[in-house]
Amino acid sequence: MSCYNQAMSLVVVGSVAYDGVETPHGKVERMLGGAATYIGLAASYFTPVKIVAVVGDDFAREDVDLLAAKGIDLEGLERVPGKTFFWEGKYSADMNDRETLRTDLNVFADFDPKLPERYRAAPYLLLGNIQPALQSGVLAQMRDAHLAGGDTMNYWIRDYRAELLATLRDWDFLLINDSEARMLSGERNLRRAAARILEMGPRTLVVKRGEYGAILFANGCHFMAPGYLLEDVFDPTGAGDCFAGGFIGYLAERGVNPHGGSVDMKDWRRAVIYGSVMGSFCCENFGVDRFRALTRDEIDARFQELQNCTSF
């Protein structure tokens, strides 16, 4: 991993967890999961990643090893007495819906992210879906982020609205799905919803649409990226987080810095496509399994395939 330019490194904050998942393709009782895990693994193909998260003393050596093998900096992975966050869910037959069967926050309930000194100068920050005030606290610890943004969810939008709005004001970009965009803006139409959200602070909004891809809104324009048409979806868990990882990872690789001068929209468009690509790979196997053997060449080949499938 020494070939990376350390200046481009990315801090990822969020959950590292164990998941139990059932899909029409099978059931796994317990496997590595969590937003920071998926984001970090996906981003690691593009840029050096530093994770901030908390796990319990049950966190397995082999899971640490997987993250380390991808060159992920684990100094910010705090280990405390107790159990790691556990989530269990079951997907519907068409995998467009899922039911949460169990959520044991465990050590994650007291997560108070503290950035190691070495992390604070990193130019890129991706805040996974955690309480908005904690997200703000992380950004305040960064010295000079070129590009900072993140994800949120219906729970924070509904019950922590004021906190969330205060947090969003300082973000360069927000990544949410279409139903969250509607809830946050109060607008049903996506184009109107996006216009409202861009007034809340972030200069860039990415609306994820599941299998239908994503739309980037910025500078009064939008860019529509398709979802890659998979022949088999084994497990959609983490696909949205992998989208985020591919997106911010590529922007970091390209050294995109909207505060430091000109912005090439081509980089942002391609970042959305790489997000779509990473989300699609995630679905090809249970949990993080697809990333054990995935190569950058496969990623770039799928990027090219999406270009071939959409140009006219």
Place this chain on the structure above:
Amino acid sequence: MSCYNQAMSLVVVGSVAYDGVETPHGKVERMLGGAATYIGLAASYFTPVKIVAVVGDDFAREDVDLLAAKGIDLEGLERVPGKTFFWEGKYSADMNDRETLRTDLNVFADFDPKLPERYRAAPYLLLGNIQPALQSGVLAQMRDAHLAGGDTMNYWIRDYRAELLATLRDWDFLLINDSEARMLSGERNLRRAAARILEMGPRTLVVKRGEYGAILFANGCHFMAPGYLLEDVFDPTGAGDCFAGGFIGYLAERGVNPHGGSVDMKDWRRAVIYGSVMGSFCCENFGVDRFRALTRDEIDARFQELQNCTSF
């Protein structure tokens, strides 16, 4: 309309009807509708159209005039004693679902399409959604169609399967929506569904995905077209038919003839984009109202806008 090359003319077969429609934007008790109406109006911007349909003696002069003003040949518009087909429906708040409140087939119940002699040499044929045996009967009346295909629906797929399969064998292309593709193929995954359907006869399949656009499957490849992101959807009635009209209209304008030599996939891709464009215009007003003033320049500008919104 004399500037058109008559050799490229398109025969459109289907319903010409009156619709009552309620959407969150308002309610119209009775307005011009029907698949052949929407297909014909959308296609008329690209190629000369000849309609085959039946109406009752209540069919209004102003509606004949609208079709005629677009240069549509109405020799095949049979007028018989009785009432014109009437459909009434109400859309859900997000307009993704609709409830049929009333279907009075009236004179359409005995529709037995007979092509005027002048129509039989037309090179292009679009069969709107009618009984599969009637669709076959129309194709049999054509002398040498370069390109023939059409639409169907869940009712024929479920209850007239054998007839439908016999009909599809002779089509060059099939245009259906995603749920119909799943039902026809028995496959939930769209890529697998498309592979199955292409074994049934048509060399080209277009799967419409509503607001998410459409996918063209042919020659072992696929092309994904986005849906145009509208700021206001007034009435989605007829959008799928307008997609079909833009699609076949553009292929006719380009003189595409898969039986006569080489096929340029670029024409097919652009035909799907023009389909998406025409479907989007249709939603901008109630019924066919958007087509009263729509110009080809506006159509081409939206085509260009879709190119700008998707290239990377």
